Amino acid sequence: xxxSDSMMSDLIRRGIDQSRAQLYDAQRAASTGMRVERPSDDxxxxxxxRTETATLRRTEVIARSARMAFDDLTTVDGALxxxxxxxxxxxxxxxTAANDALSxxxxxxxxxxxxxxxxxxxxxSSTRVRDGYVxxxxxxxxxxxxxxxxxxxxxxxxELDVGSGVRVPMQVSGERAFGIGTPGDAFVALDTLIAxxxxxxxxxxxxxxxxxxxxxxxxxxxxxxxxxxxSTLSLSEAAALRLQERAVVQRAxxxxxxxxxxxxxxxxxxxxxxxxxxxxxxxxMSMLDGGR
Amino acid sequence: MSTLFGLLHVGAxxxxxxxxxxxxxxxNVQNAETPGYTRxxxxxxxxxPPPTGGGGVVARGSQRVLDRYVDxxxxxxxxxxxxxxxxxxxxxxxxxxLAESEGGLASSLDEFEASMRQLAASPGDPGVRRSVLGAVxxxxxxxxxxxxxxxxxxxxxxxxxxxxxxxLRGRLESIDTLNxxxxxxxxxxQEASDLRDRRDRLVREVAEQVPVxxxxxxxxxxxxxxxxVSLVDADGGVADLSVAPDAAGTLQVVRTTSGLPxxxxxxxxxxxxxxxxxxxDGALSEARxxxxxxxxxxxxxxxxxxxxxxxxDGVAGRTLFEGPVTGATDLRLSADxxxxxxxxxAGLGPPALSGDNRNALALVALSEAAFASGGSETAQRALAxxxxxxxxxxxxxxxxxxxxxxxxxxxxxxRGSISGVSLDEEMxxxxxxxxxxxxxxxxxKAADDMxxxxxxxxx
Numbered sequence: 198x199x200x201s202d203s204m205m206s207d208l209i210r211r212g213i214d215q216s217r218a219q220l221y222d223a224q225r226a227a228s229t230g231m232r233v234e235r236p237s238d239d240x241x242x243x244x245x246x247r248t249e250t251a252t253l254r255r256t257e258v259i260a261r262s263a264r265m266a267f268d269d270l271t272t273v274d275g276a277l278x279x280x281x282x283x284x285x286x287x288x289x290x291x292x293t294a295a296n297d298a299l300s301x302x303x304x305x306x307x308x309x310x311x312x313x314x315x316x317x318x319x320x321x322s323s324t325r326v327r328d329g330y331v332x333x334x335x336x337x338x339x340x341x342x343x344x345x346x347x348x349x350x351x352x353x354x355x356e357l358d359v360g361s362g363v364r365v366p367m368q369v370s371g372e373r374a375f376g377i378g379t380p381g382d383a384f385v386a387l388d389t390l391i392a393x394x395x396x397x398x399x400x401x402x403x404x405x406x407x408x409x410x411x412x413x414x415x416x417x418x419x420x421x422x423x424x425x426x427x428s429t430l431s432l433s434e435a436a437a438l439r440l441q442e443r444a445v446v447q448r449a450x451x452x453x454x455x456x457x458x459x460x461x462x463x464x465x466x467x468x469x470x471x472x473x474x475x476x477x478x479x480x481x482m483s484m485l486d487g488g489r
Numbered sequence: 490m491s492t493l494f495g496l497l498h499v500g501a502x503x504x505x506x507x508x509x510x511x512x513x514x515x516x517n518v519q520n521a522e523t524p525g526y527t528r529x530x531x532x533x534x535x536x537x538p539p540p541t542g543g544g545g546v547v548a549r550g551s552q553r554v555l556d557r558y559v560d561x562x563x564x565x566x567x568x569x570x571x572x573x574x575x576x577x578x579x580x581x582x583x584x585x586x587l588a589e590s591e592g593g594l595a596s597s598l599d600e601f602e603a604s605m606r607q608l609a610a611s612p613g614d615p616g617v618r619r620s621v622l623g624a625v626x627x628x629x630x631x632x633x634x635x636x637x638x639x640x641x642x643x644x645x646x647x648x649x650x651x652x653x654x655x656x657l658r659g660r661l662e663s664i665d666t667l668n669x670x671x672x673x674x675x676x677x678x679q680e681a682s683d684l685r686d687r688r689d690r691l692v693r694e695v696a697e698q699v700p701v702x703x704x705x706x707x708x709x710x711x712x713x714x715x716x717x718v719s720l721v722d723a724d725g726g727v728a729d730l731s732v733a734p735d736a737a738g739t740l741q742v743v744r745t746t747s748g749l750p751x752x753x754x755x756x757x758x759x760x761x762x763x764x765x766x767x768x769x770d771g772a773l774s775e776a777r778x779x780x781x782x783x784x785x786x787x788x789x790x791x792x793x794x795x796x797x798x799x800x801x802d803g804v805a806g807r808t809l810f811e812g813p814v815t816g817a818t819d820l821r822l823s824a825d826x827x828x829x830x831x832x833x834x835a836g837l838g839p840p841a842l843s844g845d846n847r848n849a850l851a852l853v854a855l856s857e858a859a860f861a862s863g864g865s866e867t868a869q870r871a872l873a874x875x876x877x878x879x880x881x882x883x884x885x886x887x888x889x890x891x892x893x894x895x896x897x898x899x900x901x902x903x904r905g906s907i908s909g910v911s912l913d914e915e916m917x918x919x920x921x922x923x924x925x926x927x928x929x930x931x932x933x934k935a936a937d938d939m940x941x942x943x944x945x946x947x948x
Contacts, residue, residue: 199914201906202521202912203521204909207901235588235880236584236588236877236883237883238880238884240884241877241881243876243877244873244874247589258606258610262606262609266610328614329613333844334844335836335847336842337613338613338842351845357609358606358853
């Protein structure tokens with residue numbers, strides 16, 4: 198092949214240009230640690246990385262919301278534990294009051310204590326978390342029970358979307374927890390007990406024992422349901438965190454460069470440029486040189 | 490039978506011919522690195538010996554050494570490379586709008602969807618409600634910003650298109666002028682290689698702008714666009730090119746013949762102008778269309794869901810975005826909701842309850858609902874698809890540049906091998922013509938000596 202001088206000089210120029218471009222890319226990858234910074238670096242990887250980033254953002258919120266809902270339910274659980282305690286104490290008082298050995302004064306005194314328990318129960322029924330009444334269902338803006346113990350809240354519970362359309366309740370039903378509308382209605386049971394104690398009506402006290410027991414059971418059952426919801430939230434949070442970790446790893450695999458490979462590429466690119474410059478300094482050799 | 494004067498004539502012819510050779514060699518040496526220079530070769534021809542002629546050698550001028558087929562292929566490679574380079578330059582905007590960045594499309598969509606989840610988790614929280622409104626506004630700004638960047642890129646392309654077509658006209662007119670000058674010079678028996686080189690350089694510059702075919706004819710070369718549209722006629726005449734908007738208002742390249750304008754944009758599939766048209770009408774246009782479609786799909790889906798719910802004021806039927814949304818630039822927070830976070834319809838009602846998140850859950854569910862791209866993709870998937878397509882267009886253009894550059898480089902090498910100057914070769918030619926010149930001098934000297942002796946004998 199006939200080789201002209203411009204072919205040789207063009208070859209050298211192109212070699213240096215290419216080496217410099219490779220060195221630039223290698224420097225960029227080594228200094229930023231990124232293989233894909235812009236969509237055009239690798240469009241398929243960029244699109245996949247976008248999906249991973251979206252997953253990361255989504256799971257961040259899901260994990261945070263699940264944790265928040267879990268913490269809210271922990272507060273509710275504390276309130277329900279107090280409800281169980283209140284109703285258990287009322288039942289204990291009723292069992293004691295049912296004893297024929299007690300005097301009417303003793304029962305009147307017990308009625309005062311039960312009245313205090315009722316007020317405590319009413320206060321517990323208005324437990325608030327983050328400015329919302331926890332036993333009011335989705336109607337968290339106003340107290341769910343009035344002074345008579347009538348339920349004013351919503352029967353609908355707020356739920357949390359934990360991804361893929363799965364919803365977990367964030368609340369416990371105030372109606373169920375307090376047995377509203379059932380024979381074990383906590384407020385009715387306490388009111389009945391107060392009335393029976395005040396009237397020194399032992400048969401009525403005995404007859405109310407079942408209702409008091411059921412009221413305790415309702416609160417206990419609500420705690421069981423709450424525990425189940427917390428368990429689901431905890432699992433959802435863990436799943437979201439796992440997805441988050443996976444998304445981070447996947448995104449890194451798609452967009453980041455292996456530091457050793459990046460350094461190796463950098464060394465190779467530097468070496469290639471050095472060689473290209475060395476060759477450039479030697480050429481062109483021609484008969485003109487021989488003629489000197 | 491030759492005479493002594495005939496011998497002198499042979500020597501003189503030799504001196505002249507070798508002189509032309511030396512001159513041509515010097516010209517080649519001087520232009521060894523001149524871009525577009527085609528090396529010359531002297532056409533030496535023997536003169537018929539007596540009795541038909543005086544004998545000796547004559548230089549029939551210099552001839553450019555080239556291969557038209559290689560040159561034509563090189564023009565094609567140049568057009569392909571310039572077209573891809575123009576696409577890389579113009580499609581750069583896609584990287585800017587599609588890359589992950591603070592306030593960009595992707596992060597704004599993430600923030601928007603996350604804000605809906607936060608609303609569902611805390612429907613009564615005024616702070617969360619305000620942050621949702623902020624997220625909706627930023628989503629709209631991101632879409633509008635991306636659309637404006639694409640529109641600016643489009644306007645820049647139109648502006649460049651006008652400049653390029655203006656420059657193309659100038660080059661075509663120069664080629665037409667050179668065609669005439671070459672003809673005139675050759676009619677006058679003058680050397681026209683330099684003029685031809687200049688014309689070839691101009692043709693190469695034209696190939697950088699549009700794909701061009703050179704058809705050699707008896708009166709010189711004609712330049713044709715792919716598809717056969719004549720740009721320069723060898724017999725004289727240049728295409729009247731301009732840019733003009735078509736019925737849709739899009740600037741097109743137009744050739745006017747006998748007062749009739751004809752759009753020729755679809756015949757320009759190479760060169761910078763081809764690259765500009767391909768970028769504008771291809772990837773950029775597609776990205777803009779898909780961005781608009783995604784904006785409309787988002788607005789439709791979220792407006793439908795939002796209007797099904799009630800705000801804390803108990804009013805239902807409000808949209809989330811200000812309607813009607815016809816494209817990416819229209820995606821704005823509804824005027825009803827500006828500074829009114831309480832009007833966000835998180836609940837289904839009635840009545841309006843602060844803890845009601847049922848409609849917020851419906852809004853959350855949209856993040857996993859396939860409502861975009863004709864109901865086949867989620868919004869996130871549609872955006873990822875846009876990134877894949879837009880980024881892919883730029884990525885492909887870069888690959889095309891590399892491929893076309895390689896092809897051009899290879900053909901440049903082939904052309905260089907044929908038409909480039911080799912200094913070693915020229916050094917050999919220099920020695921050869923120098924020797925030839927010295928030998929011719931010897932002939933003249935010998936003839937002169939013999940003539941002197943003959944004259945001395947006659948004295």
